[in-house]
Amino acid sequence: xxxxIEVRDLKREYITTKGxxxxxxxxxxxxxxxxxEVQEGEIFGLxxxxxxxxxxxxxxxITLLAPTSGECKVLGFRTFGEEDNIRKRINFIFGGEMGVxxxxxxxxxxxxFANLYHIDFPVASKRIEEILDLVGLSDKADLLVETYSKGxxxxxxxxxxxxxxxxxxxxxxxxxxxxxxxxRMLRDIIKKLKEKGKTVLLTTHYMYEADELCDRIAIINxxxxxxxxxPNNLKHMVxxxxxxEVLVGEASEQLISxxxxxxxxxxxxxxxxxxxxxxxxxxxxxxxxxxxxxxxLKNKKITSFTQKEITLEDVYIQLVEEN
Amino acid sequence: MLRRFFSQAWLSFKGxxxxxxFEEILLFKVSYPLITLIFYxxxxxxxxxxxxxxxxxxxxxxxxxxxxxxxSLGGTFTGExxxxxxxxxxxxxxxKISIILQKGFYPCIAAVLSVMLGFFMGSxxxxxxxxxxxxGLFLLITIVxxxxxxxxxxxxxxxxxITDEMNFILNLSSYVLMIFCGANFPVSQLPLxxxxxxKVLPLTRSIEAANMLFDKIDSGRLTWLLIGEMGLxxxxxxxxxIIVKLVEKSAIKKAALEVF
Numbered sequence: 001x002x003x004x005i006e007v008r009d010l011k012r013e014y015i016t017t018k019g020x021x022x023x024x025x026x027x028x029x030x031x032x033x034x035x036x037e038v039q040e041g042e043i044f045g046l047x048x049x050x051x052x053x054x055x056x057x058x059x060x061x062i063t064l065l066a067p068t069s070g071e072c073k074v075l076g077f078r079t080f081g082e083e084d085n086i087r088k089r090i091n092f093i094f095g096g097e098m099g100v101x102x103x104x105x106x107x108x109x110x111x112x113f114a115n116l117y118h119i120d121f122p123v124a125s126k127r128i129e130e131i132l133d134l135v136g137l138s139d140k141a142d143l144l145v146e147t148y149s150k151g152x153x154x155x156x157x158x159x160x161x162x163x164x165x166x167x168x169x170x171x172x173x174x175x176x177x178x179x180x181x182x183x184r185m186l187r188d189i190i191k192k193l194k195e196k197g198k199t200v201l202l203t204t205h206y207m208y209e210a211d212e213l214c215d216r217i218a219i220i221n222x223x224x225x226x227x228x229x230x231p232n233n234l235k236h237m238v239x240x241x242x243x244x245e246v247l248v249g250e251a252s253e254q255l256i257s258x259x260x261x262x263x264x265x266x267x268x269x270x271x272x273x274x275x276x277x278x279x280x281x282x283x284x285x286x287x288x289x290x291x292x293x294x295x296x297l298k299n300k301k302i303t304s305f306t307q308k309e310i311t312l313e314d315v316y317i318q319l320v321e322e323n
Numbered sequence: 324m325l326r327r328f329f330s331q332a333w334l335s336f337k338g339x340x341x342x343x344x345f346e347e348i349l350l351f352k353v354s355y356p357l358i359t360l361i362f363y364x365x366x367x368x369x370x371x372x373x374x375x376x377x378x379x380x381x382x383x384x385x386x387x388x389x390x391x392x393x394x395s396l397g398g399t400f401t402g403e404x405x406x407x408x409x410x411x412x413x414x415x416x417x418x419k420i421s422i423i424l425q426k427g428f429y430p431c432i433a434a435v436l437s438v439m440l441g442f443f444m445g446s447x448x449x450x451x452x453x454x455x456x457x458x459g460l461f462l463l464i465t466i467v468x469x470x471x472x473x474x475x476x477x478x479x480x481x482x483x484x485i486t487d488e489m490n491f492i493l494n495l496s497s498y499v500l501m502i503f504c505g506a507n508f509p510v511s512q513l514p515l516x517x518x519x520x521x522k523v524l525p526l527t528r529s530i531e532a533a534n535m536l537f538d539k540i541d542s543g544r545l546t547w548l549l550i551g552e553m554g555l556x557x558x559x560x561x562x563x564x565i566i567v568k569l570v571e572k573s574a575i576k577k578a579a580l581e582v583f
Contacts (some may be wrong), residue, residue, distance in 0.1 A: 080576075108338075
């Protein structure tokens with residue numbers, strides 16, 4: 001296997017100006033010196049919070065944005081300066097409902113995008129039918145896109161991304177807006193692409209998705225790379241940490257603060273669902289906190305108490321919080 | 324290549340117009356040019372106290388037709404940017420100039436047809452006499468004017484890659500043409516600098532040539548005007564083709580293709 005994506009000390013700054021009279025320049029370091037390589041045939045995940053620099057990185061890789069400095073190569077060519085050698089062989093799928101012609105049918109949309117890639121008409125016709133079938137839009141292919149549901153538009157986006165049979169597919173939160181069946185369909189498509197030897201770089205906020213699909217994952221935070229490894233190895237990074245989930249009737253700030261003060265506790269967070277308040281606690285495995293925790297939670301109506309395996313989400317949260 | 328051009332042009336046109344019925348398109352395409360034509364002709368009639376409004380009917384008909392072409396071509400990337408499709412176009416290997424021409428092709432044809440209709444209706448209202456007109460020459464002048472307008476529109480469209488203020492640029496261009504190309508004010512009455520400026524604008528020569536058809540035809544002058552208009556169109560096309568790659572690079576560098 002050879003590296004089809006090479007990123008070295010990649011930086012991208014955005015300069016904004018504020019004020020009318022006294023103009024003040026502000027520099028935002030969206031991507032701040034990241035380095036990674038993606039091998040041919042690999043599914044590579046890029047995880048990070050909103051604003052971490054994932055989309056900016058993808059935009060630089062798909063030749064839509066120039067790096068401020070550093071090296072950014074796809075298929076051995078620089079993405080800025082040698083983009084003509086890259087564009088025919090890559091494509092991208094961005095989440096959301098933008099990017100297609102809403103007053104054309106799905107079939108016409110795909111014809112249009114096939115023409116942008118100079119695909120021969122017979123090849124394009126055959127491929128369009130195959131892709132429509134793959135994304136489950138065959139029976140609605142001649143309806144105007146403006147009559148589609150959000151999920152159907154997203155399926156069309158996926159079809160658009162596959163129209164030139166790309167060697168590398170870049171996906172930025174591709175399952176946003178998809179229902180569970182649609183999301184499953186996309187994951188199956190990604191797996192099929194891998195079987196065909198295609199390379200996929202994807203960003204997602206769904207950790208289980210990254211865990212299921214990716215061969216390797218890079219976690220970026222504030223424009224910097226904080227971890228890069230296989231999902232299993234990443235989980236081992238937080239060895240020595242255990243996780244507890246408690247469902248309680250109330251989770252006041254004071255309670256959270258009391259739990260945080262228990263010796264051995266690394267982090268505490270809370271959320272609310274229809275059953276009550278869930279408190280997530282990460283603690284050192286060699287510290288048994290259960291006794292103290294039960295004392296703190298006394299009279300708090302505990303509905304459930306679960307000790308959990310470390311997940312990719314735990315790793316992600318810990319790494320992001322640490323950085 | 325030609326098949327692909329027409330396929331893309333048709334899909335683009337279909338994508339823009341499929342929401343409207345035939346009657347709506349006809350009403351919009353004909354009524355707007357006609358009302359505008361009537362407005363300028365009535366204004367000119369009162370301002371210059373003339374009863375023969377032939378020059379204004381001809382000039383404004385040309386102007387409306389060419390304006391539609393310039394707006395159709397010039398706004399190519401604005402809509403794409405607004406609907407989030409610009410990135411698909413930029414990242415694809417297609418030449419960006421061909422996108423402009425494909426998207427402008429059918430709107431320009433529609434503009435010619437609709438404004439021609441408006442022109443004849445306006446002519447009926449203002450009593451323009453067509454009996455002595457050479458229709459072949461009139462068509463030739465229209466085609467040459469369209470070519471120059473296409474070049475001008477293409478050049479403006481390129482700017483759409485780097486700015487999202489195309490509505491301002493296109494409206495400004497439209498008013499500049501209205502003032503300087505001779506449709507409403509005789510070029511000879513403009514100050515020297517404005518007269519020189521009018522020479523680098525599309526339409527100035529076409530309007531003069533078209534007006535000549537209603538007066539006395541000077542073949543030498545007419546040929547010279549048409550060659551000049553063609554030459555101007557070619558220059559616009561060459562500049563547009565040269566700068567499109569530079570502007571694209573600049574937009575990629577400055578992150579101007581989308582709101583990032």
